[in-house]
Amino acid sequence: MTDRFTTLHDDGVLELTVSLTTAGNSLDHEAVLAGRAALQSVMRGHLKARSVLLTGRGDNFCAGGNVKHFHDAPQRGEFLRGLAHDLHGLLSDLHTTALPTVAAAQGWAAGAGMSIVLHADFAVGGPSSKLRPAYPGIGLSPDGGMSWLLPRIVGLGRARTILLRDEVLDAQSALELSILSELVDDGQVKPRARAIAAELAAGPSGSYAAIRRLLFASSSNTLSEQLHAEAETIAAVAVTGEGIEGVNAFAEKRSPDFPSARG
Numbered sequence: 344m345t346d347r348f349t350t351l352h353d354d355g356v357l358e359l360t361v362s363l364t365t366a367g368n369s370l371d372h373e374a375v376l377a378g379r380a381a382l383q384s385v386m387r388g389h390l391k392a393r394s395v396l397l398t399g400r401g402d403n404f405c406a407g408g409n410v411k412h413f414h415d416a417p418q419r420g421e422f423l424r425g426l427a428h429d430l431h432g433l434l435s436d437l438h439t440t441a442l443p444t445v446a447a448a449q450g451w452a453a454g455a456g457m458s459i460v461l462h463a464d465f466a467v468g469g470p471s472s473k474l475r476p477a478y479p480g481i482g483l484s485p486d487g488g489m490s491w492l493l494p495r496i497v498g499l500g501r502a503r504t505i506l507l508r509d510e511v512l513d514a515q516s517a518l519e520l521s522i523l524s525e526l527v528d529d530g531q532v533k534p535r536a537r538a539i540a541a542e543l544a545a546g547p548s549g550s551y552a553a554i555r556r557l558l559f560a561s562s563s564n565t566l567s568e569q570l571h572a573e574a575e576t577i578a579a580v581a582v583t584g585e586g587i588e589g590v591n592a593f594a595e596k597r598s599p600d601f602p603s604a605r606g
Contacts, residue, residue: 348377355393355544364401369409382436393544397446407454427486441552443543447536453477458487467536469529472514479509547585
């Protein structure tokens with residue numbers, strides 16, 4: 344499956360493009376709708392994706408929303424509500440699929456672009472990568488889940504400073520804050536992100552999904568609730584094809600073949 348914004352690669356990596364080189368690499372609304380349609384096809388079982396790769400065209404990942412469109416909208420509040428609704432639908436679907444997600448965060452990731460990067464399990468950047476909330480700069484408030492995810496990644500105090508001061512985070516700062524997972528040469532950001540996505544697609548999908556569910560639940564569960572969830576989850580995963588293959592391969596001193604074990 345391939346269209347202008349989405350590609351399902353043969354190795355199970357679903358690549359979603361969020362911005363084009365036009366309009367300064369701003370978030371493309373058509374790309375948002377196409378990405379959501381692809382993720383819904385995954386959830387319906389029509390697309391057999393096993394990981395997601397988020398990319399932007401050109402030198403930047405995504406410079407945020409198209410502010411000119413904000414300016415030109417006759418009903419600005421309703422227009423922005425609609426854009427946020429569509430973006431949030433995409434990100435909610437990304438969360439629901441429970442697929443491991445990688446972002447190729449080259450160049451600028453600002454506004455909604457930074458929000459999207461925060462949703463990735465792995466975000467690869469380069470020396471030229473820069474992240475900025477950008478919302479205060481145009482007198483707006485965050486969307487794309489930034490106000491929920493950023494404090495969970497960097498802590499409430501640091502998130503408050505980044506957002507209220509509209510800080511520009513360079514690549515090294517973003518790495519130290521665990522917003523970026525690793526840094527490579529600028530020309531290797533997309534290839535490295537693609538390689539990680541392929542590695543995840545070949546891995547134990549059920550294990551990854553379970554890990555992500557447990558991590559997200561941990562912030563609201565008590566320790567007792569989390570221990571119960573872990574016990575129930577490991578018992579359930581142990582009897583899946585991938586769980587059986589992983590344990591058997593370890594006992595037999597061989598590498599597991601998770602793709603063949605999937606039901």
